[in-house]
Amino acid sequence: MNEVHSLNAADNQWQFSKIPNIEESNFNKILERFYSLGVAGLTRENIQNSLDGRLTELDEPVVVKIQLGKVNRQAIPGMGSIVQRINSLEGRNGYTKETISHMKASMMSEEVRYISFEDSNTRGLTGAKYGQSNSKEHTWGIYAYNKGVHFEEKDESFEASRGGSHGVGKIASNAASDVHMMFFANCDAEGEQHLGGTIQLIEHKLGDHYYRSTGYFAKLEGSKFMPFENQYDKIFEKTTRGLKIVIPFLRDSFYREDEVIRSVCDSFFVSIMEKKLVVHVNDLVIDADSIDAIVTDSQYYVQEIEAMKKVFTPLYVKTYKNQQPRLIEIPHANTVFQFNLYFNYDERIPKGRVGIIRTIGMKIEDFTVKNNATKPFNAVLIGGIDEDSYLKSLENESHTKISSDDLKDPALTKLAKKFISNLNKEIVKVIDEEMRSHNPVDGKINTSDLLYTMELDFKENLSQSFGTVKIKNGKNIVTSDEDNKAETTPAKVKRKKRENDGAGKPKESGIRRKGKARDKGEDESAAEDQKDEYKINPYRVERLLLHDQEFIQLNLTGSPEVAKAKKCNLKFNIIDGMGKEYIGEFNMKENYSDIIDKNTSNPCVIESDVIKNVSIKNGIVHLQLALKPKYNRSLKFIYYVEV
Template sequence: MKWQFSKIPNIEESNFNKVLERFYSLGVAGLTRENIQNSLDGRLPNSEEPVVVTIQLGMMKRAHIPGVEEIVTRINSLEGRNSYTKETIAHMKASMLDEEVRYISFEDAHTKGLTGAKYGQSNNPEHTWGIYAYNKGVHFEEKDEAFEASRGGSHGVGKIASNAASDLHLMFFANCDANGEQHLGGTIQLIEHYYHDAYYRSTGYFAKLEQTTFMPYENTYGHVFEKNTRGLKIVIPFLRESFYDEMEVIRAVCDSFFIAILQRKLIVHVNDLTIDATSIEHIVKQEQYYEQRVPMMKKVFTPLYVNTFMTKEPRTITIPHRDTALTFQLYFQYDEQIAKGRVGIVRTIGMKIEDFAAKNNATKPYNAVLIGGTEEDTYLKSLENESHTKISSEGLKDPQLKREANKFIRLLTKEIVQVIEEEIRRRNPVDGQMNTADVLYTTEIDFKENLAKSFGKVKIQNGLNVVTSHNGEADDTAPGKEKRKPREKKARPTNASPTGVRRTSKAKHDGDGKAEEQEPLDQYQINAYRVERLLLSNEEYIRINLQGNEEVGNKKWCNIKLNVIDGMGKECVGEFDLLQNYAHAEDASTEKPCEITRDVIKGVPIERGIVSLRLSLLPTYNRTLKFVYYVEV
């Protein structure tokens, strides 16, 4: 038999390994990330050569897959005991009959490969073949602490990412060690099952069984499985159709490893395309791979990261931690075209962990890359989730470590926010100084008066109880007082609307504040959640969603009016002169010009309930202003 499954006394677990589902949800991007990270972890120490990973996607004959007929009979013996396992088994049975199947392979060079293959399941910590091939949840640790700290893997579950990418949960690994010895192993993840009058575990190994020890096969299989240079090659047959995507693989390489590639630590070949330090900038600037309009980069930020890292000088930020401090290099750029501000947190191996969003600053116009050293790597590694895509305290069980992690993330956010705010102040200097003494005095008096009105007067009843009156009036419940009849309250009409569009008045003006003889327009205040606003270097885009309101949304055109909101949240009516702030206005979709007057923009088209306005800014425009918006129809 080519495949070995361990016997068990009975079936106790009827589900597939749950880690399979987690890695399957990450798609081919997660698969690519996991396997390249493994290759970087296996790099030759003290070598100046970059790790080279060759990724091939293609088709292969099912008959060329080692031990495939045994796999077919095993899968036919599986019995699902719930709807999920039944569905999965049915999918496996349908997929395993094709004569030609999809595959993907990851072959690395300038790496160590696995050691001790000829000893098989030796349980020797120096033999990495035994750890990789036959131990689940185990991560080999290097003796060199600095080298170990820089490695990406730590959870010991990433190996199963390759199984998750196969319709049959099947993968192979071909190894060539320092002595040129070549071996082939493999694993398959099924469920516990009954087969030929015995019960078996869910995991099967492509191995020989010598007494009670698993031993690998010498690699004589050739073709896709051949590996004759030092290193490791992963082969995944029966590749899921959704994973068979060369473009997505290329994006995944650039997204996760752009720093390793730019630092010449990594070269990746994807079929006929080479991604290296000389080509990656060109690749990320191609529309077939990435969105090129900076304001539209709201989920994927790789072109911005590459530009930031290549064009900006790093600044040092220090985070206090325990009795020491962690020091990072921050590459930072501020660009008002950027819609979403993110920090690419990168390990020294050159792998990006997370698109970090600083709390309350996710929409600030900046982009940054953060890289630490060996000590910083060690700590970041302890905060990573198992798929190496996020730092958090969630995986920590010790309360003290969890508190330290939350504090670190909080202080990291504070440092990044400080850099953002410094750049905003530098770009938007205050014009002169303002004496705020009168403002503060008036505000304090108003506050005291409003507070007094809210709480009313306090009276002492019989020297014992405190009775609070409402709105400054006597309390009706005090003894000796005749209880007054409550006033009848008249129902007040309301213009509140669940659609976020509220009618306010008839708007009667000619644009210069002069009366007109024509029929006045209806004016509607627009709720802030219906307004999207984007400021660029010399333009402003305003998008107003009027859908869902019959009185406004079905109109063909409208006028737009806006009033400034001051620092106290008060609306300043008529104080914002449009002519002194905007040079030109036009519909963003049709480029049809709209007339600008002192207090209103006229003739703005409404297309399917949406207003899209592009405004050209004058140098006098103050970017820090906030507005309330009105539509006139």
């Protein structure tokens, strides 16, 4: 322990600016945000930086080599002074005390984990030999010594395509280290090689002076920071033009090769497929030729489409590779944004998502289309330079979501909300079109035999929106909060199906009020028709389709007179996208091979228009239905209970 505390001039390679007193006792909050993103956020940030630094005059992909390994602590520059700094830290609250304690334990390990990101076919940083020059032309000074500053390209189209904009991404590397330390090795166009670094501590006192929280691996010449020439351990070596990030004391939870591989594919599959990017992760090469094999390998991704509910990369790769793009247009202010939408419809997909991609080939987010999260589709959305520039303005600081949340100008916020709303609407049009195309209605519906008279006014629509369930005999099941005891007027719905019998007279509907007297001579089967019929609000229906099975659960507890019944019959009527109901058009026997009552585990009796003798247990009906091959999975139903 004593030798690391005994400092000489050579040990003092980390510079902290002096301050008059300690005013901030917390660690930088951005550290915690990037730490929560895990190794995926770290990988994403550093590859994005490499793509931003690509050589536009070179028609070659950016190459990023990611290495995970271990190194002796003595190979890390300036550890003596860092140990002394960390030992001087004082926590003022539970979080900082815990963090400091963890840093102290981590810094004493003799062998430490590290990860490095080395890029090629990139520009690297310019002006390193000038150090802290404050010149916009010297990107070394901006990257090395300025927090919250994003270097902007003179070429506006190139700047629009770049991933970075918030100027906080560099700290993602600090967040990945147990001691918040990172280094960057640079080789510029002249072949000059330098090494810099940063460490994020808290404001602290050392000796008789107070210091800022951020330390820089640099020499102090006068009042200016200057970089060291790179003559350090091999893991810091960078001999070809470009930049190399090295993160020692890598957190254990980040030391995951398979997660690094997945994060590369998740965020940059378009760049890789378009041959703009090649990534090496230790000995594995991820390029246009190998990405298919990686995303179809169960070592890295779940392969059952039905189970892809959180990670969609295998679907995105397939969609982007196999589907032709269609143009969608989004009006915005005085212009119209145009995007290419690659769209794939597949009944096996449980969660519909749109991968929104920047032109550099980086995915921003798995976009959820409003009210269509469970539709069976997968899509990839890519715009041009103008579209890219606008999406960039909507990104959060970790480049994982578009929203209006970070915009301060109310007018811009309003425009952003409208853009996202219009984007939803245009994608919904495509979803609906594809669903109609893949799921035509079975047979031809003769609408001449259907008569509907709808009498709706504002009050009645309002009552429906509060969940009123219409019962044929005029009673209601109120599905809003049980404390709401007020009577709600049901919507007036008159419906009638004309079916001519032999005498040319319309048949009765077969729905009779409970307690209605039978005509003399009616047999016992007719007695079964003497039931009250209840139309069940969709609010009380849970429906799940899985492979060749369907599960339906009806909650009837809102009506004591229904819930107290022991058994019931069920009827389904088809309903179309306009809310029009088609009575008697759905044949149970043609669509279900068998039906199990989950309350009793017994099979149910299936007739062409009804499921009979279904049990009601604690007000709940629960069925498992085996689907026949001809079953149309896109049909929507209105459910009726007879008791």
